[in-house]
Amino acid sequence: MGQVTIYLEDGIERKMKSAAKSSKMSLSKWISGVIEVKVSNEWPLSVVKLSGAWKNFPAAAEIREVYTTDSKREEL
Secondary structure: OOOOOOOOOHHHHHHHHHHHHHOOOOHHHHHHHHHHHHHOOOOOHHHHOOOOOOOOOOOHHHHHHHOOOOOOOOOO
16 A cells, blocks of 8 residues: 655645544545545546447437427526
């Protein structure tokens, strides 16, 4: 298992410690979880390879041609 040394501004360190404490996790485990989410936020290769797999799939413009009038939207 690897080890990393990082330098943080005081304010960031306080926020990190607070977040880890409220999650009832050690700093190491909390940081590891944050990094894991950031680096695993990609499509699996099996999904990427599916791009273009449907030969007759209509283009976005073709799909939009069918729906010429949009639904009425409520006022904000």
